[in-house]
Amino acid sequence: MVEIKSDKQIEKMKLAGTILAECHKALSKMILPGITTTEIDQFVERFLHERGAKPEQKGYMGYPFATCSSVNNEVCHGLPNRKPLKNGDILTVDFVVNLDGWLADSAWSYGVGKIAPESQRLLNATKKALYKGIEHAQPGNRIGDIGYAIETYANKKGYSIVREFIGHGIGRKIHEEPQVHHVGERNSGIKLKEGMVITIEPIFNQGLPFITMGSDGWTALTFDGSLSAQYEHTVAITRNGPIILTEQA
Ligand code: MF3
Ligand code: CO
Numbered sequence: 001m002v003e004i005k006s007d008k009q010i011e012k013m014k015l016a017g018t019i020l021a022e023c024h025k026a027l028s029k030m031i032l033p034g035i036t037t038t039e040i041d042q043f044v045e046r047f048l049h050e051r052g053a054k055p056e057q058k059g060y061m062g063y064p065f066a067t068c069s070s071v072n073n074e075v076c077h078g079l080p081n082r083k084p085l086k087n088g089d090i091l092t093v094d095f096v097v098n099l100d101g102w103l104a105d106s107a108w109s110y111g112v113g114k115i116a117p118e119s120q121r122l123l124n125a126t127k128k129a130l131y132k133g134i135e136h137a138q139p140g141n142r143i144g145d146i147g148y149a150i151e152t153y154a155n156k157k158g159y160s161i162v163r164e165f166i167g168h169g170i171g172r173k174i175h176e177e178p179q180v181h182h183v184g185e186r187n188s189g190i191k192l193k194e195g196m197v198i199t200i201e202p203i204f205n206q207g208l209p210f211i212t213m214g215s216d217g218w219t220a221l222t223f224d225g226s227l228s229a230q231y232e233h234t235v236a237i238t239r240n241g242p243i244i245l246t247e248q249a
Helices: 007-030 037-050 117-135 143-157
Strands: 067-071 074-076 090-099 102-111 167-169 176-180 197-200 203-205 211-213 220-222 228-230 233-238 241-244
Touching (some): 007 090, 074 228, 090 228, 102 117, 117 197, 117 203, 117 228, 143 176, 176 197
Antiparallel strands (some): 102 233
16 A cells, blocks of 8 residues: 655655755755765754754664665665775765654765766766656556556666665655666556655666675675766655655755
């Protein structure tokens, strides 16, 4: 069952999403060579607490941190650590904000210092794919329309899509129905309805789509060592079309 949210509930999620977006905005200025992902994690935790919000990922299924921090060939769920980031790295920071019991989830990829043109191209394409997917999050469409739009764009740009991690419904829990695949067929899957709130969070790899799990039990890595990027928004499906609850100003 996909839970339908009222306008009022979506408003509450939007408040959580605004804090999340403002925090990403602050990160975009802080992420420079020399900073560690532990420092980023601690900044996020403090930022949320100052706004009266909580980092929902901390303690979720035993996950110990506020953020997931995935560098270069790390696909997702990387653990913050004390290794300084280097010029040319790419970093994805993913976290979930809980404000008064309502959640918002957004991941963003950042270049560290001056990055290679191929890295920038990967970031641009992955972000663009997210927005292509969001365009199709309309009442009356089907969930496969979102995956189809993202998959078509990845093919056009020459990137592969990680299949193991998918978007999801979200509300008072991080992971609700439905599953949101980033590949798909047009006009397939459940019908999208007003009041559904979902995440769309494509992960693009430069090389093969395959992943392997790191020895820490959390971090997913590209199988071939190629770079990987991810962008994620929380999106409400409304009579006026998709509303991005985690949009950065
Ligand atoms: N934010 C992630 C998502 O998009 C959830 C990460 S769960 C954690 O689904 F346990 F790794 F934090
Ligand atoms: Co997320």
